[in-house]
Amino acid sequence: AQSVAQPEDQVNVAEGNPLTVKCTYSVSGNPYLFWYVQYPNRGLQFLLKYITGDNLVKGSYGFEAEFNKSQTSFHLKKPSALVSDSALYFCAVRPFSGAGSYQLTFGKGTKLSVIP
Amino acid sequence: NAGVTQTPKFRVLKTGQSMTLLCAQDMNHEYMYWYRQDPGMGLRLIHYSVGEGTTAKGEVPDGYNVSRLKKQNFLLGLESAAPSQTSVYFCASSWGQGTDTQYFGPGTRLTVL
Numbered sequence: 001a002q003s004v005a006q007p008e009d010q011v012n013v014a015e016g017n018p019l020t021v022k023c024t025y026s027v028s029g030n031p032y033l034f035w036y037v038q039y040p041n042r043g044l045q046f047l048l049k050y051i052t053g054d055n056l057v058k059g060s061y062g063f064e065a066e067f068n069k070s071q072t073s074f075h076l077k078k079p080s081a082l083v084s085d086s087a088l089y090f091c092a093v094r095p096f097s098g099a100g101s102y103q104l105t106f107g108k109g110t111k112l113s114v115i116p
Numbered sequence: 117n118a119g120v121t122q123t124p125k126f127r128v129l130k131t132g133q134s135m136t137l138l139c140a141q142d143m144n145h146e147y148m149y150w151y152r153q154d155p156g157m158g159l160r161l162i163h164y165s166v167g168e169g170t171t172a173k174g175e176v177p178d179g180y181n182v183s184r185l186k187k188q189n190f191l192l193g194l195e196s197a198a199p200s201q202t203s204v205y206f207c208a209s210s211w212g213q214g215t216d217t218q219y220f221g222p223g224t225r226l227t228v229l
Contacts, residue, residue: 009156034217043120043206043220044159090158102166103174104149104218106158 002027002093004107012113013081021076021110023091030096033074034104035065038088050074081114118142120221122207128227129197137192137224139207147210148190149218150182152203159206165190197228
């Protein structure tokens with residue numbers, strides 16, 4: 001069965017500084033990896049996904065993520081944080097094939113706070 | 117184009133009561149999903165459907181039933197609510213599996229007393 005770990009419950013960063021939200025995964029075979037963001041009292045919004053190819057994936061709102069197969073990681077990054085980036089971020093994984101390929105498995109989430 | 121909508125937004129139930137949550141999508145997606153979100157636990161899949169008339173169990177199906185009579189709708193039922201079912205419920209839909217992005221509704225906050 002697949003799993004996702006987001007080792008930090010909360011990340012604090014000053015506005016204008018670069019931010020990183022960490023994610024590691026476990027899955028049989030090749031993974032499909034996703035990042036979602038959730039603002040207070042809202043549903044999840046898709047940010048970006050890794051399918052195959054270039055290890056650096058660019059997404060919405062200036063976010064990007066780097067896929068590292070050897071470290072089984074998919075960290076979310078942004079060069080310059082905004083106060084409006086403060087939200088809950090979820091990493092998710094889905095295997096390429098097999099029974100678990102129907103299921104998107106989420107991490108527990110990381111709360112990002114950008115300090116003015 | 118409303119995307120994924122959920123009804124109701126909030127609900128308070130007493131233990132033992134029943135209710136149905138409605139999810140509707142207007143994107144002609146084949147796949148639909150029900151998740152629950154609890155603090156510190158992320159989202160967990162309850163049930164899902166790969167097409168009209170089909171349903172399947174996810175990670176935490178006990179105490180819930182679902183139906184997909186129409187392609188655009190996916191209903192989640194609680195026959196006898198328990199306090200452990202207090203949660204925020206999210207519906208999602210996608211074209212298919214694999215690389216396809218899931219699009220989420222705004223959620224239903226359910227409290228069982």
